[in-house]
Amino acid sequence: MDPSHKPTYRPPRLFVEANLAAGLEIATDREQARYLLKVLRRQAGAPVLLFNGRDGEWLASVEPLGRADAKLVLKEQTRPQPLNDGPWLVFAVIKRGPMELLAEKATELGAAKLLPIKTSRSQSEKINEGRLYRIVHEAAEQSERLNAPEIATVQTLPELLANWPNDRLLIIGDESGTAPPMLSVLADNPGQPFAFMSGPEGGFAPGELDGLGDLPFVAKVGLGPRVLRAETAAIAGLTLGQAALGDFKASRG
């Protein structure tokens, strides 16, 4: 909730857990109260937009309760709740900094689901789910989404593949240099639900992707002649997927 990212001509947007409906009043937590009252210096009656991932976007007014607390009084729905039907991002667990960057950028790019996997080269098998939850919800606030990506529990690649929905294309960034460029592969699959999968730093181990090319829902693609870091490949893959198959074709409402 960095104030420099909130242009003053737009009301601030906050994610809340509470239900949203006309006439309800929402208690702010300490961080939200500090942000509205101290950082943005909002006065009584100032507009704020709220979303909870279920009930759409609501206009509310800030009602300060003393110097460090506030409630939010709901006025009217400003946008209905959309389906969270964007792409999925499957990613090998990597170090904390790049993984948090990946989660933030995937949210901005419209990902509906983040699926961490452990691979033989993963530096860690652990993710801090609380931190990732906070990061994707802050990114949703910033990017004007009305939902945040769901974060799945860590699983292995075989576990992931065993439960894969057959109608969703699984696009794998392949650094071997033999895969066709991503856009040329996607051109054959307009409107297809998709996931992009990025590997660990240093790439998948030899053999780790063997056999995947035989799965009917898998497409291996190239992302140019350079070696991309894991999080860069994830961002580039989601971008190209959204541009070719997803909602980059839509304009802003």
Added chain:
Amino acid sequence: MDPSHKPTYRPPRLFVEANLAAGLEIATDREQARYLLKVLRRQAGAPVLLFNGRDGEWLASVEPLGRADAKLVLKEQTRPQPLNDGPWLVFAVIKRGPMELLAEKATELGAAKLLPIKTSRSQSEKINEGRLYRIVHEAAEQSERLNAPEIATVQTLPELLANWPNDRLLIIGDESGTAPPMLSVLADNPGQPFAFMSGPEGGFAPGELDGLGDLPFVAKVGLGPRVLRAETAAIAGLTLGQAALGDFKASRG
């Protein structure tokens, strides 16, 4: 020069300032010696790849000089020097962290030139050129580039436009929601040299882009229905440009 990004089956790659030719010997600086001898534990004769942005890529062998110093003995050229003919990235000066991320990712994505501009909403007009130089050269090492993007001095948008080469498309990420999707614009310009321009946090000020649409080399494009952070727009714009017009169509050598 993070060791986790260097798979053990590839020789490490180092950027050096010195000339590269058969038989020459290169002195390492303290950081390079520490990296080769302490982090990677390379022994005498271990292979290393060197580039200087001028003479291509060279295979060299590590020759330790005591415990904390080493020289590099050049063997043979492994790749010729390519043209640095990739896209340009024009970007409003933003805060240090996101700007350094933008420089790193632009390097991975093949940018030939980084052109910082000051805008009415820029948080700062300063860039730390030394830090950016180091970041783009480390990113070149990681991504197996043989050059790094040139970093121009900060200028205003009118200054930039006054000297713009007419044969290079200037693609502007437009958050107004009225611009057509980037891929649909680029489809009309195959093979075109291009630059992508990203704005400050909060976007360009009202009026700041007025008149730009009349310039023959400018294309305003949309990047989907969400609000992207400045650095995310830059990464997405370079990715789509490289995929449609640039070297994402090439496979890895």
